[in-house]
Amino acid sequence: MEVESFSGASVRRQAGFWLGAMAFFVLFLVVFSSVLLPFVAGMALAYFLDPVADRLEKVGLSRLAASIVILLIFLMILIIGLMIVVPILATQLADFISNLPGYITQLQSLLANRDSEWLKKYIGIDSTVIQQNLSSLLQQGAGFLSTLLQSLWNSGKSLIDIAGLFVVTPVVAFYMLLDWDRMVNSIDSWVPRKQLHTVRRIAREMNAAVAGFIRGQGTLCLILGTYYAIGLTLTGLNFGLLIGFFAGLISFIPYIGSFVGLALAIGVALVQFWPDWIMVCTVAAVFFLGQFIEGNILQPKLVGSSVGLHPVWLMFALFAFGSLFGFTGMLVAVPAAAAVGVLVRFALNSYLRSPMYDPANNRSNPDAGPLIEAGDNTGREKWDGAKIRWDLMGAAMHDAPRQIPLNLEHQPGYNREDLIVTASNRAAVDLIDRWPNWLSPVTILAGPTGAGKTHLAEIWRSGTDALLVDPSNITEEAVNSAAERPVLIDNIGAEAFDETGLFHLINSVRQHAAQGPGPSLLMTSRLWPANWNVKLPDLASRLKAATVVEIAEPDDMLLSGVIHKLFADRQVSVEPHVVSYLVSRMERSLLSAIQIVDRLDRAALEQKSRITRALAAQILADMGQAG
Incomplete structure (x- = not known):
């Protein structure tokens, strides 16, 4: 198989194409930024809810029914929230903005207290100097905060067309949620076959990064916002609901979000409770407990490991996108920053492996060492599964x-110990190793010819004593055996197969799997189930509910x-x-x-x-x- 050598002209053509595509995308955002909000919100909502739809499909619902159920539940929760929570937040926001000058004045009077002379005694600085500096800082910060909140309030009202947002967004979300898997498969089919593995790897990394924020971090922010709002309200803090939700929703910015929320809460608590320092400490304790819960429970469970977004890069993205595209830009800043971060890391790794960085990297040189892409981008070449360096x-x-x-x-050798694990087959090997704890008792291992599907299937069969079944003749005996042992069907889908027999076999496996782990059906195929040309509608529905694990070409x-x-x-x-x-x-x-x-x-x-x-x-x- 010929591998293209490094070519400056080729690189220039590719760079020109991608720069042109990026320029067109930015121009599109600028021109249509005023009408994008409902569509961006609908797309984000569909992306957020797609895993829920997939799980409902696995329990037997059609994609249409799953989409309708999910959106109805989501809209009910949203409407209840708008009727109860939003009016309170709006009232507290208006009161907070109007009362902010009075709070500043009271904080200044606290700083002017004669009892603060102890600062001069222990630190050697006159309290009047500290008072003047802090008062100036508070006035500037209050002016900035007031302007920012008023701007967000006014721009939000002008940008968010209520009819458009709450009518168009659910419609967009419904259709995108309904066709999400089909759209992903269509986009995947457009990728040049030669670059398919690389593009899929980048797409998986992007999905992990974006999902970590939109799903994981988004859920974390909602939980924290609810906790802070309830906790501060129970302490009796003025504007507790507003400050709590605000602190939770900006907590996706590491350190900065929590610090801003804590500063606002302490400032209001000093004015409201002083000299009752116990209440001030109680307000601070709400935040410290929230940080403990976030760092030790929510973050590991919901977000997991780092998705590769540095706090400075995240803040830059928020300011840049907000400045360029307004409120809509701020909504897309985080996922866009995550995607760009993946592309930048990929480009940097490609550069470090290219002859431009080191002529010894030229793959056309047969005497050069093997060019290996580390699956985890660690810069260290290693075997993942076998742990062989x-x-x-x-x-x-x-x-x-x-x-x-x-x-x-x-x-x-064809034993599990002989198996070498890399990025191309890691997901498939993990599937084999996880049995019987599979997400779905019916699983399809899909990938091109020569990718190692049969090898993995044989390893699984030898370890589970699975029954090998001919796809062209799925007998009643095979269907009944699903209660006693796992079943393997190798190389199905490319040619005509016994659709009725497969339908009954899947039903039998699911029925017995509901009684406990063990009953399983593993199928290998060169094609994705959507391309099997299934004529039996009930079977097509069952296949949609199956788990599909991809194994890429070696x-x-x-x-x-x-x-x-x-x-x-x-x-x-x-x-x-x-x-x-x-x-x-x-x-x-x-x-x-x-x-x-x-x-x-x-x-x-x-x-x-x-x-x-x-x-x-x-x-x-x-x-x-x-x-």
Whole structure:
């Protein structure tokens, strides 16, 4: 398989295309920013609720019914909130803005208290100097806060067309939620096949980053806002509901959000409760407890590990998008920043692996070491599943004595211990290892020819004693056996199969799985279920509820590891640069790797020579894989 060498002209063309696309996107946002809000809100709502729709599909609801149920429940909650909470928040916001000058005056009088002379005694600074500086700072901050709140209030009323927001947004959300999976599959089908694995990897990273904020962080903000609002209201703090919700909703900005909320609450508490310092400490304790809950419970459960957004980058995105596109820009700032961050990291990693950074990285050089993309972007090449470090393996293979292959009978290993795990098959391997704790008892392993589906399925079958069933003839005996043992159907969907038998088999598996973990059906296919050309409507509905796990075509890391493993099984040592040469030119399949290793081993035996790059080139040419 030919791999394109680094080309300055190619890079310039790609850079020009993406810069042009980005410029068009920005221009589109600028021109239509005044009408985008309902559509952006609808898209965000559909994205937020899509996992819920998927779960409802898994329990048997159609996509249409799931979408209707979810939106009705969401709208009921929203309407109740608008009728009860929003009027209170609006009243408190108006009162807070009007009373802000009075609060500033009272804070200044607290600072002028003669009892503060202890500052001069212990710190050596006259309290009047501190008073003047803090008063000036408070006035400037109050002016900025008042202007900001008034601006947000006025711009919100002018930008948010109530009819458009609460009529158009649910309609947009409904149709996008209904067709979400179909849209994703359509976009996936437009991706150039040569770049499919890379684009899917970037898309998965973007989805993880964006979902971490829109779903995880969004839920966290709502929980924190509710907690702060209730906690501050119970302390009797004026504007407790407003300050609590505000502190919770801006808590997605690390440190800054909590600090601003705490400062507002303490400022109001000092004016309202002083000299009752116990009440002031109680207000502060509400925030400290909230921070503990967020850091130790909510953050790990809802958001998980870092999604790669630095606080400075996040604040810059909020200011930049808000300045360019107004209120709508602030709504899309966080997901846009997350997506851009993924693209920047990918571009930087690509640059560090390119000849532009180091000429030794040129893949057209057959003597260069293997080019391996680390699945976790750690900058360290490693085997994830087998925990075998590539640098140690490469050194061992390089330093090992050169051997003439012996003519011994060989059978390649197909045990779980022989499996090499990389980014291309990690999700599929995790699926096999998680059994019987699957999300759905009916699971489909989908991927291109040669990706290793059958290999993984055989590992699963040998470990679970699953029954192998012919997709063209699914008998009643196979359906009944689902109560006693798992079932495997290999290579289904590409040709006609027994739809009625599969329908009854899925029903049997689901029925027995409801009684406890164990009953399972694993199917492997070169096609996604949507492309199986199913004629039975009930079966199509069942397949939509199945879990689909993708296994991508083998990447460089996997092919290199498999080839090294196959040669090691034959007691043959091969130079790493020969393996690198093979990987850069061979067909992207594990079957091809097995055939190439077998042909090379036999040729070396016949010629009584080592396996060299020249011999590898000859074998690839004989197999029609010379690149």
